[in-house]
Each structure stands twice: as C-alpha cells, then as structure tokens.
Ligand SMILES: [Zn+2]
C-alpha cells in the first residue's frame with residue numbers, strides 16, 4: 242500500500258471519528274515520520290490501528306468540536322464522563338478514592354490488571370499541567386502502584402502512562418496502569434506505547450514539567 246493511499250484511508254477514517262482530531266494527527270504523523278527517519282507507511286499503519294482502538298473506546302466521548310472560549314470547570318463537568326464518575330453521577334466499579342483521586346478498572350482492559358487513576362479536578366491532559374502539578378503526578382503513580390498491589394498485581398511488571406494530545410479519547414487527565422506488561426496484546430502495546438508521540442510515561446511528564454525536556 243502506498244503512503245498516499247494509507248493517508249487517504251487514515252483521513253477517511255478520521256473524518257468518521259473527528260476530522261479536526263485527524264487533521265492534527267496527520268500533521269504529527271508526517272513530522273514524526275520524517276524526523277525519525279522511520280518508514281512513514283509503518284508509522285501511518287500504526288496510527289490507523291491506534292485510531293481504530295480509540296474509536297472502540299469512544300462510545301462515551303463527546304464529539305463536539307472544542308469551543309474557542311475556555312469553558313468553565315462546571316461546564317466541563319456537565320459534559321465529561323470521567324467527571325460524572327468522580328461526582329458519583331455515573332456508577333462505576335470504583336476500587337479506590339480519596340478527596341483528590343478516583344480509581345476504577347478500564348472498560349476494555351489491555352491486560353489482566355488495567356486501572357485508570359483520575360484526578361477529581363478536570364484537567365484536560367498531561368500537556369496542560371504546570372510545574373506545581375509535579376507532586377500530583379507523583380501521587381497518581383504512587384496510588385497506581387498501591388491499587389495494583391491491593392488488586393493482586395505487581396508494580397514491577399506494570400506499564401504506566403498518559404495519553405499525549407491530540408491522541409486522547411477522553412479529555413480528562415488519567416493515568417493508565419496496566420499489568421503485567423508481557424500479557425498485553427499487539428494492538429494494546431501499540432496504543433499504550435510509552436515514549437511514542439501518543440502515550441508518555443509519568444517520568445517523561447515530570448521531566449517536562451521540570452523543564453528538562
Ligand atoms: Zn472531566
């Protein structure tokens with residue numbers, strides 16, 4: 242399959258999901274393919290798989306285009322499925338909660354253990370965080386390890402990370418904790434590939450907030 246053919250099918254697919262999202266993603270892909278010197282076809286192919294994976298997880302996501310003015314926290318909460326879970330409006334099997342965080346299993350687990358660590362506060366994503374959020378990210382990691390251990394998993398075998406925009410299916414900050422890593426399927430390994438341009442480790446997020454990246 243040629244690159245242009247791949248890009249066309251990618252755009253077609255993206256249009257059915259969210260055109261703006263796809264356009265941004267295409268740009269990222271092309272840049273990434275050229276800067277990394279990796280075969281563009283492979284990168285685009287991976288991205289299509291990632292989009293298909295996201296689309297399956299998108300049933301609850303709002304497909305509205307983002308507003309130009311900054312919505313208030315209350316406006317966001319009304320529309321966001323993760324805020325509804327945090328507020329107890331949307332029933333979910335919560336395995337841990339405190340005044341700052343809520344943890345529940347991923348609806349489509351990528352391995353026997355797969356949890357989402359959410360902040361109660363509606364942050365859009367890891368990129369929107371500031372330096373003062375470093376302790377919060379560290380706490381999310383700690384809670385992820387504690388929950389995993391309490392659920393019978395082992396933190397040493399876990400993969401943890403945040404989606405990196407524009408590649409997030411739900412725009413509410415959440416840390417994925419997946420274990421054991423070696424039981425993840427092929428597609429999940431791609432979708433949650435730490436160090437990729439769509440999924441980053443907590444360490445990378447912290448380094449970025451410290452201004453080291
Ligand atoms: Zn939210």
Ligand SMILES: [Zn+2]
Pocket residue numbers: 404410411415417
């Ligand atoms: Zn996610």
